Amino acid sequence: MTNEALAQLYTQYGALVHRRCRTLLGSDADANDALQETFMRVQRYPPTDVAALLPWLYGVASRVCFDHLAVRRRAQPTASRVLGRLKELMGGVTRGSAEEKLCLGAELARLDETTREMALLHWLDGLTQEEVAARTGYSRKTVGVKLKGAEALLRAAFGAEAVGGAT
DSSP: OOHHHHHHHHHHHHHHHHHHHHHHHOSHHHHHHHHHHHHHHHHHSOOOSOSOHHHHHHHHHHHHHHHHHHHHHHHSOHHHHHHHHHHHHHHTOOSSOHHHHHHHHHHHHHSOHHHHHHHIIIIITOOOHHHHHHHHTSOHHHHHHHHHHHHHHHHHHHOGGGSSSOO
16 A cells, blocks of 8 residues: 555544544543554555445454553553453443443443454444454354343343344
8 A cells, every 4th residue: 555545544534543443442642552553554454355444444443442452451450450441431432321331331341352342343333243253253143142142231231222223
């Protein structure tokens, strides 16, 4: 990929990718780092046969953010790690009381890391189960089962309105 093509891609989608990174990481400084890393990866591994660039970029950015979160998690003591993870999970929630956000964070923290990643890709990014399967390397059936389990957990905790749509 040429520098001009990368610059055009950054100009067109940089703000959206930054917002996605900010949502996942919870801080502007970390989001700036993740944005830079995302476009460095794009330059190293340019897209081939990608029908829609924005969802593809969201996928790259999500993986970068998950990598940052894994490093952060390993570097923190356990108590700080749990509190920090709850803050990260609550960062994307804009409606509801602080108590509801805390409860949502606690419920999402109960999910295993793979299921949480699938849930974020599906419900936050709006990817289909097939797209989530392609991004995570699991079968579509496995993605469906994990999303159904996550949805059941959230519905039990918050009622029928907990999840914005059927998986």
